[in-house]
Amino acid sequence: MNSIMTCQGICKSYGSGEMTELVLKRVDLEFFQGQASVLIGPSGSGKTTLLSILGCLLAPSEGQLLIDNQPVNFSDKSSLTEVRRQKLGFIFQHAQLLPFLTIEDNLAIIGRNAGMTDDDIQQRLDNLLARLELKAMRYKFPAQLSGGQRQRVAIARALLHRPSIVLADEPTAALDWHTGKTVVELLLEQARLEQAVLVVVTHDTRMLPLFDRILSIADGILTEQQQTAAVDNIFYTQP
Template structure:
């Protein structure tokens, strides 16, 4: 099975009041294509740091991150930006949609940034909106959408450039139980059907049965519990 996201011996520290604090300590993770992994842990355990490193937003102090078989360790800022645009789909706690762009325009912007030709972009937008049940909302602005609809648009935006890896940071935090389950079910389906590696940081235990594995971030490392 191909692993589209690999973290090898990741270590990260930061200074807290003049004291060096280790947040991640030789952390290892391999996520197979088609797999959705949940990562849990108490506040301050390093979940946000872990996700930032996995998404090539933060350089670790030690170790290596591989995205779709490619190491990001020796990349410059422009190369990292290109990797994030083409290989990683980010989904955040808040949908973070651009308020003055309609649903279709949110996706068109991502296509333009990725230099996708117009015909391919139009086909991809139609495909995603159909898949996520949003075609009837393509001309709506974010303030006219429900919370669940906004998160579905965020998922469509994350999938627009067909990334190898999906990273979600508390995607159900602002949703009720039913909508939260729908969003995570959608993430799991997209990972499995499109062969992506997906990682979701969450506190929401209700969605754990939808995940292939549940890992806990403790003492700087990831521990799997059955």
């Protein structure tokens, strides 16, 4: 399996002096092609902080992030933008689509930013809109869609430029259980089809059995849980 992304001794602290808060304490992790991980932990444990570092949106205080075996240079803004546009796809709690653009244009803009040709963008749009059952939504505006439909567009947008890494921060928090589960299943299915690394933050432990790996943060320490133990735990906590 190809290693796509590696964290080497990543630490993150906020504030300074006596007010310093050490949120991540030496995170070492490797992500392989096609692997889907879920990231869990109590509120304030550093999930969004870690995801922001993986997404090249936030610099670690110490340690290194490697993408495709290349260290990410967090002090070079233009190379960071390039890495984000070419290699990363994001999904947030609320779809964050541009309200004044149609669904098609919301997606096409990502392809253009990544330097795809118009033909490639059109083919990719046709393919993803069909796969995510969004063909009828193509010329609509985000406000005309339901929450679940908007999150399906967010999946298409995250995958459009064929990123090798897809990161999702609580993508189902604004959805009911059934819609949320469908969205996560679709996200997993599509990311696996594209052989992308997928990392999803969720508070919903019912989602855990869907993933290949379970990563858990508490007190700044990241640990990996065994799937079977985690599933037993779900049955224990949710009889």
